[in-house]
Amino acid sequence: MDQRSVVSMKWSPDGHYLAYFLHPNSGSTSADSNTIEVINMQNKRRIPLGTGLKYAEWFTWSPDSAKLAYIDGEGRDGNSNKRLTLFDVTAGERIVHADQKGQVDTHPAWLPGISSSLLFTRGPATDPLAEKNNGNVFKNRHIWMKPQHGNAKRLTSGPSTVSDYNVVPQINGNGFMFLRLSLDKQAFGSIYYQSLSASKPVEWIRGVDKDFGYYGNFLPPAFAVYQKK
Template identity: 25%
Template sequence: MKDGRPYGFENVSLGVSGFEWYPNGKEFIVSAGSTRLPTGWEPIKLYRIPKDMHLYEKRAKLLYSIPIDENHIFAVTVGDFKWSDDGKWVSFLGTPTPSWAMDSNPLCVLSSDGKVFKDIGRMLGFNDWFKWAPHANQLAYISGEGRFLVENKNTKIAEIKASTKQVEYTPKGYVDLDLEWLSPSKVIVARSQENKVWEEGPVPTMFTSLFEIDLGSGTQNQITFPMENELDVDPQVVGSYLTWVRKQDETHKGDVLIKHEKKKEARIWIEDVDFSPVIFKK
């Protein structure tokens, strides 16, 4: 910026497959993808680089090197970096080769100094399916392999400590297909019954409604009640408000509903949308 206006750009680094700012706003965490050699897959390397690097390679510091093993952690690149609230941990998704990536992606966590690496689990490659708690080192995500959403999609919360503990919250016979933190102790999920009958043909629509999970008590309550052949998707929380989209079908337009935490009833906020709104959050 110059005099409050955009003013040109400068190259920082080459050879980058994914990146995100460090919370201090002065550095980046960047990834360099793996390539296949006659001896096998190269490690994926993560670097910490200053924003004023100016392509000077010696200023890049190796943060961590992820060994690639098709029987353990398999990915060609990593990205979708997300920092924990205190900036001490960063989570990210690995992306394997194309067909494999449709069914399984490794979810990983790394400490900001690069000293502690954790393989959290396997999930689909949806950026919205893993989120940090507002004020704790807890990572909520939807686990489960397989590209079809009819089964094996379960909400888990990982406690990122010296020894990672995970708790699963999806009841048997159900799938969770989106999530959002409502508060430090409550999580909202979009939940539907499993469909193990389907085997071929068009993939069936999963008619989800929203449930609230209380992590303290373990209780789970349905909080939205769409009509038959309607589904509630894309929950988002801003302050004291919860928003979501109600559709007749996944391919049709829908309405954005909004509800204040102290009120029982929701109201239509925006009508006839193709996608959920992108809401600015400070």
């Protein structure tokens, strides 16, 4: 139980920092909590950042190596206690909490560019066992953006029965793709494109389904397209 493995290592683009998970020697324990650390390669100092699920998709360096975005929080489900957090190199290796009370964050992704903004999914925290959710704990999640300076703002919207996931930034940084699920229709949805200069997204592919994944974490980011007969 005391033995831990270094997994999912990610270098900062400038090579000055190495981020990774410390994976405990227990399948049950690792499903709920893994230590997140970075090493400053210039002075070989280990810096603890928190604990989280061992998903490489949930921690990522900004293109300019200034920040590491990661999801902090114990517990194996993705519907509670998951908080967007930033390790800010330019602010003296400071840990910045970018979460919002009562909300859950997942899947951060940086837009390309030096002055980069961060895209992520945010929605209300829910109790998977609560009857008031009528068995659906994935409602009302949307794509948000946190600029380099300032507060995060929501980029997509819709009724509470719609949820947006799996944001994929466009290479030129002008927009992003995402999956929109209509949860009142047996979790069928569409792939949309949202331009940062437009007010509404454009539907590209209709009839897409998504596996709810390991404890509802929507991983890995894959879709299944169903052809109408």
